[in-house]
Amino acid sequence: MRLLLPPVDAHRRIRGPYTVAAAALHFLIPAALERSPELVEAHETEIRAAAPGLLDRAPPGRSFLSDEERILVPAPRRTLRLANGLTEFIAGTAEPGRVLAVCNAAHADHTDIELLQVMTRRLPPERLAVWVWTEGPQPPPDRRDAGELWAIVDRCTQEGFLHAVVELGERGLAGTEPGSRLWWNFAQRTATALGGLGRRAEAAELWESVRRASQVPAVHAASAYGLAMLDARDPDPAARDLGRARGWLNQAIAISTLLPDPGERAFKLGFDRNALALVEFRLGRLREALALVESAIELARELGDRHPVHRMVLLVNRAQLLAALGHAKEALEDYGAAVALDPGFPDTYLDRGNLCYRLGRYEEALADYETAIRLSPPLPEAYYNRAQARLALGETAAALADLGRVIELDPEYVDAYVNRAGLLAGLERDEEARRDVEAGLALAPANPHLLAVLGQLETAAGRFAAAREAFDRAIAAAPELAAAWANRGILRYEAGDPEGAVADLSRAIELEPQPDLHANRAVALRALGREAEAEADERLAGGPG
Template sequence: MSDSKSHLKARGAPPTRQRETASLLMPIIDGQRRPHGPYTVGSALLHHLVPVAMERSADLVAAHDLEIRAVAPGLRDRVPARRATIDADLPDDERILVPAPRRTLRLANGIAEFVRAVVPPGRTLVVCNGAEADPTDVELLDVLMRRIPPDVLTIVLYSGGPPVAPDSRDADELWTLVDHCMREGFLHAAAELGARGLTLTEPGGTQWWRFAQRTATALGGLGRVQEARDLWELVRRTSQDPAVHAAAAYGTAMLDARHPDPAQRDLGRARGWINQAIAISTLLPDPMGRAFKLGFDRNGLALVELRHGRLEAALELVESALELARELGERHPVHRMVLLANRAQLLAALGYAKEALADYGAAIAIDPAFPDYYLERGNLLLGMGEEEPALADYESAMRAGPPLPEAYYNRAELWIGRGDLDAALADLSRVIDLDPGYLDAYINRAGLLAGLERDEEARADVATGLALSPGNAYLLTVLGQLETAAGRLEEARAALDQAVEVGPALASAWGNRGVLRFEQGDVEGAVSDLTRAIDLDPQPDLFANRAVALRALGRLAEAAADERRTPQPS
């Protein structure tokens, strides 16, 4: 089940012997994902660089411990874990979190920064069998080529190479690798290797079930929903174990409840499957297993309620799951952490900020190395006006693991609120450097640049953003501002007309079109648009602009009323 769309593209011919001796960084790496699994290229590269780096700067290696240990497990005996989440030492049945697919991008960025700090300029990395590379290596090489200048590191990729050896690994070897892949979030490899493991194990047996559960979970995480659904159905047809059926029902429910496209979520079907999971879990004979699984399933039903907008019902379910978790003693700490954070999210949404902060604090205390809840608590604090604690949380999230674009994006929001636009621009640029597909970073950076009259830079961000999201109302609004400033009023009008059409709730689109209509002599239209903008978001500058338009129409009393709503310079 390899992803044929992720193949590497040839970037040059195989190197000549003269080039090898002159500038080759290391022996040619065979990118074939078998028999070494995900990060075949990344692991080989790190095995070459880490020993050299440790002699030069042990601190540099330590600063990238998590990335190195994930990408090159063979170096774990040489690179101690400085940052590690608690699930690293938990038994298999207590490790319930599966990293999101985007985690590999974070790892790739961390490795790129390590390589850039270590490699002397003028080196070359050569990879053969590129068409057989794992998606983790495809992504890593893309990040290396994007973030390391070619005069520092030239990367040559080509499809040819030694023939692919048949995979002779047995089920136990494959299980070890699948387990590693799921721990680290290497979902493509987990799906591919797990499917192979299923063919080597007795259907319905314990090891077969372990492969099936990991493979279906990986497929769901990759958005390959129908394949995951088919595998869960195969589980139901193969097994008569109640615990297996409960897990399969939960997994099937989550395919709908967590579908990345809201339009494709069938919450009624999800509810049916999760109710079946709860019904089975209620009957499990082991008290400890029953308490865990029932709480786990109720938390899943809470997600369905949340998707329906029934926050109180979701909160009641999460609280019942926390009650069950008290029966587990010291076991399943990750389960408790997730439940506490979920309750915090619901409490915050319901307006109980103080209680939500307490739950976030309790969740973070369980695993201070897990970054997600620092971000969530930071956002809550920022919304409460607690800027310094929010800043501390964002920076804790940055330190907790590989580069995290969301932490820099959120900190940029804080800088914008403080009026520190240089710091905001620096953080937004960092986000885009880490993830060139981060649309909101382009939107915010374009808006800031336009406000600073750095119009060409803003226009470049608008163009990139619109390529990612054609017809985006925010970007069209900035484009309208830029065209207005350039005196291209017809082009500005076209952009702003489209912006209000696709984003009728966006106050800035109406406000900017109001200003433009005033400049075009359509004063009545300007008042109409500015009134609509004020209805959506009554900001002082909108009242000031409407006051000017109202005066132009001779509606002096209304203009004076708007002027009273506008802060006067001191």
């Protein structure tokens, strides 16, 4: 085996995020542009994120926007999309049988660490071997000043490199005067990144330090917004303090209302009202949330052609609320308007596809999911949703392939194991289904859907005690899961307990009436000699009686 390129020093102090990726891309891109330009085009987003400036053609997307208009901060999981895309590009362009040698991996940026993990997991050594040394030569001290650090922090924020934003942002804060404009820029980006990484207490502390250091109204409005979002967006619903979030947003709105510049006032006030709509939505007050979003859309009309991303976000949010209130036609119109504002943003197609799927418009959902897949670096959610649409269209083999793709991209995607295990069990491919169940339960030991499939598999294998334990655990974890009640009812009948079977199947029917449940209960009722009830169930099942 030969080296792909000279050994790469991955120390993040040399180049920052994607030091390893950039070195590989600079080596591979020239030949790739000649031999397979379509592959370069397919992975252009990942290439530009990892090696800015490497491609000399005009960049796609929202590069024309000013700093104040780039309001979307990518989620932390975006780097997994990028890592998968970069892995596929490198695998598609590197000569087989090469070695990528990396030193100083212990000091690499999170992006490179994630990329090396994905490459090691996905690429067989005969395709591309990855050799990693944790240590290596130490680079010289980093003497970049605050201005240079700010340029990097700003770019890392746009790309979603949140770990680098926090590390470099904290250094920038230490080298600037508290309360100054540059200090505020570092503080805002760093606090936002800390929140995105789940380091909520540190983010709150930083927002509070901003409040103590500044007397600028817009800064106080933004800090109040930041503190509110820490409460409103906590991934654990039990940890959210929506009342406190409302208080902070009311303060932000009060300050934004007083801003003297009409354009800044319209934008920031709309931004804050949109955030308050999230609080109302999570309180179940959908109409109040809709009224707030519509008021923000009205304010956005004052902005002319400025802030297109802000207007796109507002349209998507209104579409989601309209859909939740049952106004599907209007919701689809808003999604269409959002797509028109930014045809290259994959998440809008994903959201519109989800609505089409819920409406039973499976072909349209499929088209939107495929557009999202085409526009984005490898996006597990889009493949997962496309599997659902394909299944609804009767394309079982294609659905299984999509679920396999999800697991390949993200081995921690529990719902993909759930769905694939259920499909495989239905196809009587029990050994494969069991492997998925075991992999999923290793990630989520109390997942009721996986436990229900495990119960089915144990029932089919004749291990009734193990099956009963699995169904009991599933029902304890999710008492509203009709499938667990139904399958436990079948198990109880097969185990010689028709009375228990009737009880479980009756509960399943209460939760989710289905003809096959009535048919199964009819069998159990007849075993108990309850002929009239059995005949009634058979009629409901569409059978004789």
